[in-house]
Amino acid sequence: MLLFAVIHPMFSQSGKSASADAARPPGVTVLCGFLGAGKTTMLNHLLAQAEPGAEGRWAAIVNDVASVNIDAAVVRARAGGAAVREIVELGNGCVCCSSRDDLAETIAELAAGGPAGRIGHIFVETSGVALPRGVAELFTRKNPFGRSLSDFARLTALVSVVDAPHFLREWETSHAAPAVAADAARPVFELMVEQVECADVIVLNKCDLVDGGDDLARLEEIVRGLNRRAMLTRAERGQVPVELLLGRQRFDASATLSAASWIRVLNNLDTGEGAPAGAKPVARRAGAGGARPEDFGITSFVYRARRPFAGKKFRALLAEPGALPGLLRAKGFFWIGERPDEMGFLSVAGGATRFDFPGWWWAAMQERGIPGWEEPPENLRKIWLSPHGDRRQELVFIGVCLDESSIRARLDACLA
Numbered sequence: 001m002l003l004f005a006v007i008h009p010m011f012s013q014s015g016k017s018a019s020a021d022a023a024r025p026p027g028v029t030v031l032c033g034f035l036g037a038g039k040t041t042m043l044n045h046l047l048a049q050a051e052p053g054a055e056g057r058w059a060a061i062v063n064d065v066a067s068v069n070i071d072a073a074v075v076r077a078r079a080g081g082a083a084v085r086e087i088v089e090l091g092n093g094c095v096c097c098s099s100r101d102d103l104a105e106t107i108a109e110l111a112a113g114g115p116a117g118r119i120g121h122i123f124v125e126t127s128g129v130a131l132p133r134g135v136a137e138l139f140t141r142k143n144p145f146g147r148s149l150s151d152f153a154r155l156t157a158l159v160s161v162v163d164a165p166h167f168l169r170e171w172e173t174s175h176a177a178p179a180v181a182a183d184a185a186r187p188v189f190e191l192m193v194e195q196v197e198c199a200d201v202i203v204l205n206k207c208d209l210v211d212g213g214d215d216l217a218r219l220e221e222i223v224r225g226l227n228r229r230a231m232l233t234r235a236e237r238g239q240v241p242v243e244l245l246l247g248r249q250r251f252d253a254s255a256t257l258s259a260a261s262w263i264r265v266l267n268n269l270d271t272g273e274g275a276p277a278g279a280k281p282v283a284r285r286a287g288a289g290g291a292r293p294e295d296f297g298i299t300s301f302v303y304r305a306r307r308p309f310a311g312k313k314f315r316a317l318l319a320e321p322g323a324l325p326g327l328l329r330a331k332g333f334f335w336i337g338e339r340p341d342e343m344g345f346l347s348v349a350g351g352a353t354r355f356d357f358p359g360w361w362w363a364a365m366q367e368r369g370i371p372g373w374e375e376p377p378e379n380l381r382k383i384w385l386s387p388h389g390d391r392r393q394e395l396v397f398i399g400v401c402l403d404e405s406s407i408r409a410r411l412d413a414c415l416a
């Protein structure tokens, strides 16, 4: 994999003086999206909107998973010889994980400017398998010396580019043939879903390849169900006006990283559940259309129980085609009788289901007398229930016209 930067004249931002811009660290727009979604196509379109001669410059960092950086070559060719100032090549890896340090270093170097002049804005195209959250953490997590990348550059927006027909196809396929994988690799569709869940702007690309308005409306319904905060826009060949992304701070560490509907429901951020009397659920405008998930019949609920599931029954339920009609996403903790000490984690994206056991219940560690686990932390003390402590079912379900009582009944039937 190669990673490289192209310096580009900066688009002029009206209403801002050059001195005010010079005092601020450059903004960074991160383009994420699954393999082939159209990130490079969109980046080229954005760079083509740069206005030569304006103050500052743009830089683009392109990350490709392949051993030859095809995307970088495409961007370089399109950017034009005169506009290209430097190429930075980095080692193999994805910028959301193994090559994070390389990405941070490259951004910091670009932000410092140097002989090629000041950089006003940086676009980062991640690889198709990158998780936006991993890139965002470069800006939000401080190192042991109290520094983070935000000391050098401002993350202004996480953009998720979605291949509209591919996403719809995966969605339908995963529902038609549900796959249940235990302790296995994560299904790729889950990655596509997570790229949508952690985003400030979602671009539904390749709309020219989707038949009719109904399919697009359905796709919007699904995407809004996953992330109601993000701005949502349709595009063909990545043709998005650059004004949509520049001149506005869309990334907000707390709001963006908890934008996923399942996180909002689990934490009672939208439902009003647990809120003070009289408090109303938060209804956010979701993008240009201003539609809300409720407008599409999207509902959600949390299933809670303090008895273990019979693992076989629980897995069989999730593997049964059509068992949970309308389900868009499910995520949360579960407890099964067969593995009483391990904390289960469930993720359903479309029809792709993943079971995981990422750790131990606090109560299990306490029962074994493991030093350091004597006292549960505050958040667990609130839900602690003798004799099983923090062992619980706590699952969020989000979907269109979900039959909550029937799903609850079916889950109850799985309890041991």
Ligand SMILES: Nc1nc2c(ncn2[C@@H]2O[C@H](COP(=O)(O)OP(=O)(O)OP(=O)(O)O)[C@@H](O)[C@H]2O)c(=O)[nH]1
Residues within 6 Å of the ligand: 033, 034, 035, 036, 037, 038, 039, 040, 041, 042, 064, 071, 127, 128, 205, 206, 207, 208, 209, 235, 236, 237, 238
């Ligand atoms: N029909 C159609 N094709 C598109 C559109 N956008 C991109 N493409 C094509 O889709 C293919 C993939 O586009 P890229 O821009 O390379 O996608 P990418 O996300 O950068 O791909 P990776 O870097 O491999 O993840 C190319 O052949 C593009 O020409 C679109 O809106 N409509």
